[in-house]
Amino acid sequence: MSELSKAKHNRIKIALAGTPNVGKSVIFNNLTGGRAWVGNWPGTTVEKKVGKMRIDRQDAEVIDLPGIYSLTAYSLDELIARNAIIEEKPDVVVNILNASNIERSLYLTISLLEMGANVVVALNMIDIARERGYEIDVRKLRELLGVPVVPTIAIKGVGIDELKEEIKKACRGRKTPELIINYGDEVEREIEKIISVLEKDPALIKKYNKRWLAIKLLEKDEDVIERVRKSQVASMILKQVEKSIKTLEEALGRDIEEYIAEKRYEYAFRISNECVKVVREVPQTPSDIIDFAITHKVFGIPIILSILYMAFKFAFDVATPLVDLIDWFFAAFLYDIVKSSTLPEVVKSFLADGVITGIGSILVFLPNIVFLFIFISLLEDLGYMARAAFIIDKIMHRWGLTGKSIIPLIIGIGCNVPAIIATRAIEDENDRNVTALVNPLVSCSARLPVYLVIAAAFFVAYRGVVVLSMYLLGMLLAIMMALLLRKCVFRGPSTGFIMELPPYMTPLPKNVLIKTWERTKRFLFKAGTVILLATVLVWALSVTGPSGYIGTEALEDPTLLEKSWVGVIGKTMQPLFYPMGWDWRAIAALFFGFMAKEIVVSTMAVLYGAAGEEELPKMLSMAFTPLSAYAYMAFVLIYVPCLATLAALRGELGLKYAILALIYEILLAYLVALAIICIGIPLGLK
Amino acid sequence: MRRSAPLMHIAVCALGAIYLIFASLMLYNWIITVFFPTAKLLYSICGVFIPPDPGSAIVLATTGMLLAGSVYYHYDRYKFISCVLVGSLLGSAILVLQLLTVIANAIDAQILMLYGEIVEYGLKEEIMRPDVLLGIPSAIVLYNSVRELRKQW
Ligand SMILES: Nc1nc2c(ncn2[C@@H]2O[C@H](COP(=O)(O)OP(=O)(O)OP(=O)(O)O)[C@@H](O)[C@H]2O)c(=O)[nH]1
Ligand SMILES: [Mg+2]
Numbered sequence: 001m002s003e004l005s006k007a008k009h010n011r012i013k014i015a016l017a018g019t020p021n022v023g024k025s026v027i028f029n030n031l032t033g034g035r036a037w038v039g040n041w042p043g044t045t046v047e048k049k050v051g052k053m054r055i056d057r058q059d060a061e062v063i064d065l066p067g068i069y070s071l072t073a074y075s076l077d078e079l080i081a082r083n084a085i086i087e088e089k090p091d092v093v094v095n096i097l098n099a100s101n102i103e104r105s106l107y108l109t110i111s112l113l114e115m116g117a118n119v120v121v122a123l124n125m126i127d128i129a130r131e132r133g134y135e136i137d138v139r140k141l142r143e144l145l146g147v148p149v150v151p152t153i154a155i156k157g158v159g160i161d162e163l164k165e166e167i168k169k170a171c172r173g174r175k176t177p178e179l180i181i182n183y184g185d186e187v188e189r190e191i192e193k194i195i196s197v198l199e200k201d202p203a204l205i206k207k208y209n210k211r212w213l214a215i216k217l218l219e220k221d222e223d224v225i226e227r228v229r230k231s232q233v234a235s236m237i238l239k240q241v242e243k244s245i246k247t248l249e250e251a252l253g254r255d256i257e258e259y260i261a262e263k264r265y266e267y268a269f270r271i272s273n274e275c276v277k278v279v280r281e282v283p284q285t286p287s288d289i290i291d292f293a294i295t296h297k298v299f300g301i302p303i304i305l306s307i308l309y310m311a312f313k314f315a316f317d318v319a320t321p322l323v324d325l326i327d328w329f330f331a332a333f334l335y336d337i338v339k340s341s342t343l344p345e346v347v348k349s350f351l352a353d354g355v356i357t358g359i360g361s362i363l364v365f366l367p368n369i370v371f372l373f374i375f376i377s378l379l380e381d382l383g384y385m386a387r388a389a390f391i392i393d394k395i396m397h398r399w400g401l402t403g404k405s406i407i408p409l410i411i412g413i414g415c416n417v418p419a420i421i422a423t424r425a426i427e428d429e430n431d432r433n434v435t436a437l438v439n440p441l442v443s444c445s446a447r448l449p450v451y452l453v454i455a456a457a458f459f460v461a462y463r464g465v466v467v468l469s470m471y472l473l474g475m476l477l478a479i480m481m482a483l484l485l486r487k488c489v490f491r492g493p494s495t496g497f498i499m500e501l502p503p504y505m506t507p508l509p510k511n512v513l514i515k516t517w518e519r520t521k522r523f524l525f526k527a528g529t530v531i532l533l534a535t536v537l538v539w540a541l542s543v544t545g546p547s548g549y550i551g552t553e554a555l556e557d558p559t560l561l562e563k564s565w566v567g568v569i570g571k572t573m574q575p576l577f578y579p580m581g582w583d584w585r586a587i588a589a590l591f592f593g594f595m596a597k598e599i600v601v602s603t604m605a606v607l608y609g610a611a612g613e614e615e616l617p618k619m620l621s622m623a624f625t626p627l628s629a630y631a632y633m634a635f636v637l638i639y640v641p642c643l644a645t646l647a648a649l650r651g652e653l654g655l656k657y658a659i660l661a662l663i664y665e666i667l668l669a670y671l672v673a674l675a676i677i678c679i680g681i682p683l684g685l686k
Numbered sequence: 687m688r689r690s691a692p693l694m695h696i697a698v699c700a701l702g703a704i705y706l707i708f709a710s711l712m713l714y715n716w717i718i719t720v721f722f723p724t725a726k727l728l729y730s731i732c733g734v735f736i737p738p739d740p741g742s743a744i745v746l747a748t749t750g751m752l753l754a755g756s757v758y759y760h761y762d763r764y765k766f767i768s769c770v771l772v773g774s775l776l777g778s779a780i781l782v783l784q785l786l787t788v789i790a791n792a793i794d795a796q797i798l799m800l801y802g803e804i805v806e807y808g809l810k811e812e813i814m815r816p817d818v819l820l821g822i823p824s825a826i827v828l829y830n831s832v833r834e835l836r837k838q839w
Contacts, residue, residue: 292768302748465741
């Protein structure tokens with residue numbers, strides 16, 4: 001035990017800190033060979049991620065952190081970053097600056113240096129700075145900051161070797177000189193006074209830099225105050241701090257916190273002024289020019305719709321041959337092999353009508369899902385997703401909702417679980433709760449098989465649009481629910497939000513493939529675990545009933561199937577859905593779909609005895625009408641968050657809210673499905 | 687250059703208008719198929735098939751709006767180029783997607799033969815569509831506006 005903790009203690013720790021979206025995760029991947037998630041928008045990383053790097057034949061721990069602008073934390077992800085730096089005291093902090101916006105990045109650098117951290121600066125994105133016509137005097141910057149500065153282009157690997165070298169030097173014990181900003185005579189005097197009281201607690205000043213501590217106390221940093229409270233001389237310190245603040249605010253005639261921040265900004269401005277030269281006047285960058293039309297108040301939304309539609313066209317139409325190939329493999333090839341084998345009847349039925357039919361019915365959609373993931377990853381890396389968020393923010397803002405909710409909602413299109421975790425980037429607790437609670441309404445990729453099966457039965461010619469309409473319905477309901485929750489449950493003012501639009505970038509094939517693979521992996525894992533188990537369960541409940549074993553013929557004979565357990569479940573629930581006119585087998589599928597929404601499809605495949613992507617739609621076209629099928633799709637979209645999503649909600653918000661989500665979604669799903677039927681019939685739809 | 691500018695405006699605007707017209711025709715056909723199944727469809731105009739596809743209609747309408755709307759910003763070079771660029775990008779993108787779809791369908795027909803299924807698919811209808819035909823001038827406009835933009839950097 002002690003051995004282990006000692007080894008842990010001795011390991012060199014390197015933390016990556018910087019403003020959001022400067023390329024920390026790319027540098028992390030470069031240093032460690034890891035696969036941290038990289039995306040062209042602020043708030044991609046919301047948890048710390050640890051990797052390894054070799055330094056002098058020793059393993060060093062490299063930590064990727066969420067982006068921060070300063071060491072004052074407002075949101076959960078910022079708190080994670082701040083604690084990793086202040087509490088865990090890494091041996092080296094690699095501070096990554098955005099070369100195209102040094103002034104904004106330097107505030108954090110200054111805070112780090114004041115803290116006495118051992119800093120190595122990576123000046124990233126110099127390619128973008130050049131594109132904008134800036135040239136940066138690296139030597140000057142090095143001189144002014146007093147720390148090594150390495151220019152890098154992380155995505156191309158430029159400067160990474162030099163950066164590694166500098167990190168190694170820093171690890172070997174080269175120490176950064178402490179930065180002392182002169183805050184003016186009055187403030188300096190008070191800082192001195194506070195330091196002299198702090199010195200009464202040697203343990204405290206051994207742990208933290210005393211000058212930094214004094215300044216933070218003057219800034220009324222709550223977290224630091226909490227820490228100081230644990231000291232034996234806490235009351236003395238806090239009394240002195242209170243006195244100093246009072247004296248200073250009287251002398252300066254203003255808020256001391258603001259004053260100190262301003263001094264730091266001034267300092268940052270001075271440095272950037274001295275180091276950044278504008279070598280070329282660039283009136284407007286290509287990004288700016290393109291953004292005029294992309295974020296236009298009239299064109300913006302139609303462009304989003306067009307791109308979404310194209311995503312679906314790409315995912316559905318272009319992937320067709322692969323779908324058919326997989327379908328052939330499961331429904332014809334494997335199925336026939338098993339059926340024509342000499343295994344006992346029960347085993348044959350279990351394998352063919354249960355496992356192969358069930359899993360096959362999901363896996364045929366793998367190409368569609370992969371293609372959609374590719375498209376989404378491309379849009380993300382290109383920087384379009386950030387624009388989409390910006391446009392929707394303009395609308396949401398008018399309704400009193402924060403635009404920060406948008407990014408988690410967009411991430412939800414891939415999967416709701418990471419989306420709910422991404423809400424950590426939202427500062428305001430009410431906003432965060434609401435965003436997480438409405439997130440399951442966003443249509444994730446697990447719903448796709450359901451839409452595609454039903455679309456293949458009824459809406460072949462325009463399945464792209466039908467699926468698009470589901471995504472829009474989900475988004476719309478999410479926004480409406482957010483408004484409702486904000487008005488009724490989580491009342492309070494909403495925080496403002498300024499979205500920084502990152503420049504457009506050519507997506508890197510490697511990064512797109514990694515992201516697509518990571519997302520696909522989750523889908524495959526689900527298919528091999530939850531979906532497989534559920535399929536086995538459904539098969540078992542179909543061949544048995546209250547009267548015991550009824551035989552595998554049940555899967556071919558609907559009247560016999562009604563006597564099975566599944567039949568009992570479906571038939572019992574059927575009266576509830578009387579207005580929608582759904583078949584009891586479809587209703588039983590909803591029951592099992594609670595585990596994961598793909599299971600709705602695999603269950604239907606088993607219950608309708610339809611192997612393959614061709615046959616199931618054929619069976620469904622007899623069981624539904626187009627209108628009732630559309631209502632069914634909407635119901636599946638909304639009705640319950642899947643188990644994984646519920647677990648994520650529980651983890652982030654607590655059990656109470658997870659249950660709240662469960663209840664409101666069931667009610668909402670029922671209402672929406674009913675509304676679709678009630679509106680559709682008078683319109684002459686069937 | 688300066689003299690050709692109005693001509694460019696007119697050409698882009700006209701292309702945008704054609705996009706809008708075809709978008710509304712497609713939408714019209716779709717509404718007919720869904721709500722009035724007994725009424726007659728506008729199957730084709732001058733050899734151009736009008737699929738009842740509301741999704742493509744959205745893309746065509748957006749492209750048309752951007753191209754035609756760009757003229758509204760004729761006084762500002764950047765704004766004008768921005769609209770033309772994004773509009774023609776959409777127009778070209780849907781062209782590429784439709785061509786990919788055609789190729790995919792052709793491959794698919796081969797795969798379906800594994801089942802012994804013979805599928806007929808109308809190549810002509812897949813290609814003589816407004817999104818494909820209009821995509822060609824769109825791609826030319828895209829090429830030109832990218833070149834125009836390049837000149838600056
Ligand atoms: N042009 C250019 N792009 C870069 C460079 N470094 C990173 N990027 C891109 O910048 C974007 C953001 O990179 P990330 O590594 O996700 O940024 P991050 O700092 O981890 O962002 P958060 O986790 O959101 O705080 C990605 O699209 C990268 O491809 C660079 O040197 N040049
Ligand atoms: Mg990151």
